[in-house]
Amino acid sequence: MKSVNALRLPPSLPTVLWRGLQRRCPKCGTPGLLHAYLKVTPACSHCGEAYGHFRADDMPPWLTVFIVAHLVMPPMLWLERAYQPDIWLQGIGWSVITLALTLLLLPRCKGAVLSLMWALKAEGSERS
Numbered sequence: 001m002k003s004v005n006a007l008r009l010p011p012s013l014p015t016v017l018w019r020g021l022q023r024r025c026p027k028c029g030t031p032g033l034l035h036a037y038l039k040v041t042p043a044c045s046h047c048g049e050a051y052g053h054f055r056a057d058d059m060p061p062w063l064t065v066f067i068v069a070h071l072v073m074p075p076m077l078w079l080e081r082a083y084q085p086d087i088w089l090q091g092i093g094w095s096v097i098t099l100a101l102t103l104l105l106l107p108r109c110k111g112a113v114l115s116l117m118w119a120l121k122a123e124g125s126e127r128s
Contacts, residue, residue, distance in 0.1 A: 013116075013119055017115055020108075020113070020116065021111060026051070026114070026119060027049040027118070030045065038106065054117045056117065059109075060109040061109075063109040068101045068102050071101060072094060072101065
C-alpha cells in the first residue's frame, strides 16, 4: 500500500510560482528555499526535496531589473513632466527607491525562478 505522500499530486504551476515568490519549498510550501539572502538551501527540511543543484544563473537579476524598471520609470517620467523637481533631488530619491525595490525583489525573483525550474524539471546544473 502506498503512503498518502506517494499518492499526492504535485502542486500546480501557479502554486509553485507563488511558493517561490514567498521563498518557500516548491513541493510542500515550507519556508526556507533560500538562506543568507540569495543562497539556495540544499534540501527542504520538511519534505527532503533537493533543490540545491538548481542554478538560476542570470534570470533572477534580469527579471528583477525588468520589473523594477517598469515600476520606477512611469512615476519618474510623470513626476518630471508634472512638477520638474531639481535633478539632484530626483537622483537621490529615485536611486533610493530603485535600490530598495531591487533588494526586495531579487530574492523573490530567484525563488520564483528556482521553483519554476523545479516544476519544469529543468536541471540547470553542472551535473552531466
